[in-house]
Amino acid sequence: MTTVIKRNKWEIWRDVIFALFAREIRTGFSDKLGLSWALVNPIAFIFVLSFIRGRMDGGDTHGVPTFVFMAYGLIFIQTFLNTFTTCSGSIKKNKALFAFRQVQPISAVIAAAMFEVLVKIFVIIGIFIVMYFLGIEINIDNPLLMMFCIFLLWWFSVMMGLMFGILILYVPEVNKLMNLFTRPLFFISATFFSLQDFPREYWAYLNWNPILHAIELTRYAAYHAYGTDGVSLTFLSLTVLVTTFLALSIYYTNWRQAISR
Template sequence: MTTVIKRNKWEIWRDVIFALFAREIRTGFSDKLGLSWAFLNPIAFIFLLSAMKSVLGGGQDTHTMPTFVFMAYGLIFIQTFLQTLTSCATAIKKNKSLYAFRQVQPISAVLASGIFELLVKIAVVLGIFAIFYFMDIEIVMDNPLLIIYCIIMLWWLSMMLGLFFGVLTLYVPEMNKVLGLITRPLFFISGSFFSLQDIPREYWPFLDWNPILHAIELTRFGAYRSYGDEGVSLLFFTLSVIVITSISLALYYSSWRQAISR
């Protein structure tokens, strides 16, 4: 006699996310380079831009931080944000055929894509720490809790923005182009390869609206307390994440059924 196993909604949701996560792994590493490209891409950027900044800046340190470490934090953060945002924004439409199964909902696809990107970046960070060790660069973390907090919150922010644009794209397909226009400048204005301290104070208000800049600068401050946190605010960063999360979830829960039926 067949035994029927009853599962609650949380167990079903967990299994759905895991299945979608496994699907992300298969599609994400289906090319020849696979996981190695996830390491080579950010590391190559870090080495290239660190060398350029060292030559142009005339030194091996940037505001009391080793230039390589300075660039590593900035580039890893901005790449995590942009790649998670893009992946989550396309996840809803990419998995649209699976919504015929009532257990599968769009937010599950977004969470699976976000978790996949987070785990890839954690592996990249561990690889870069190994490079630090072989380059004899001391790994300094004066405030590790602040660093972890900024990483998790920035990842969550990118995932919620991905959810927001993913739902809008089902209504207006051209939103993909709008998203591309929005994300391109972020690489240059989010402090990934410069410090807010390098910018004259009168121009700070033009950059301070960007929560990604706050996350990157606060993480550098968490690593090296001597770096300073002038011009950035943990409260502003946290409130930005809360507001964007609220807007994204409100849009999702009010319109996801109509969106996937289009």
Template sequence: MAKVKQRSLLKVWGDVIFAIFVREIKSKSQDKLGVAWLVVSPVAFIFMLSYMRGRMDGGETHGISTFFFMAIGMVLVQAFLGMVGSVSTSIKKNKPLYAFRQVQPISSVLAISGMELLIKIFVVLVIGVIAFYLGHTMQMADPIELILILLRVWLIATSIGTLFALASCFVPEIDKIRSLAMRPIFFISGIFFSLQDIPREYWHYLTWNPLLHAVELARYAAYPHYGDAGVSYFYLDLCTLTLTFAALVCYQASWKQAISR
């Protein structure tokens, strides 16, 4: 007589997330370049912009190699925008799977945001290897803090993406608003400039953005002499906790109605 193997709820949840993760990877590897293009594309974009900026300012910005000044900002901002964009469509995208009682929208959110995080980790590794062979040595005074900042950005992006994903189930036009709202983020999050370049009386127009704090603090964690003027770990942590809490509350209150529409 065959023995029925019992699985814990956590095990089932983990298997569902992994299955959606694999499904998402397969859906992005339909052409010849496959998953490799998800890493090659952002790496090429970062190198191109960093090279152009380095040619304009002599290769150094506030005591940091312009290449790494740009790379730190672009990795974090690209990670944020990619995660928000992917997570915001995750619930609708996997709606047919919710017919299975083991599959819930949170599984889709975690699988897709986890895949985006993994891609950005590979991007960082590839950039580090290429920079090493090109003779660029990056200083990492506090690598643990750099990892924690990336995780904060991941939580913020996943939370915002979840809020947009839930809202779009009730109001489909919200996707257009999200696309419009995310466009300025690339230019106001400190990729091309440092907060130190802006007169102090104008800082309050920019420091509401937690992504700017993440970028500047990441540069400070790698290069302590860069300084952390105008940015705060407390504000970044507060935004992370607030947005994560808001996303969890909204999800718990509305996920059943969202998937039934």
């Protein structure tokens, strides 16, 4: 006689997310390069830009080793861009699976976000290994602040991806606006240059960007000598909170109509 195992909604949701997460891993690492390319690409990029920046400031950028300065900037901006792009596309990508009532769009977004976390963990470990062999000191003055900033940026990108993922189902042209929106972020998010490199009268034109606050605060968490001039953890936290409320409101009121289009 067959035994029927009853599961509550949370257990079903957990199993669905795990299944989608496993699917993301299989599709994400299905090519020949797989995880190795996810490691080599950002590390090589950091090396090239660190060399260029190092020739400008002698290997030390506002009290932070140039390689470390560039590493935090590039890891954070790539975390945002990759997570935002992957999460926003995950709803449309898995739309056929929503025919099963157990599978909901937010499950696909969470699975995609978890996959990006997995990739970035390997990237960070790879960069720390490179720093060790290069003789660069791995210094973190405030690990709690650093982890909190990483979480805030990751969650901000997930919520932005959720919001845009719903909007894309209504207006496919939003995808083109996303590309227009994300391209300048490399240059205005303190990735290559610190906020301190700009005159103070121009800070007001850059401080609206929460990614800049996350990157600069993380550099401060690693080296307190870097300082926190012009950035605010409160602003970053409130921005993430407002974005979360807005994204979840849009999702709650529109996801059923969106996937039926």
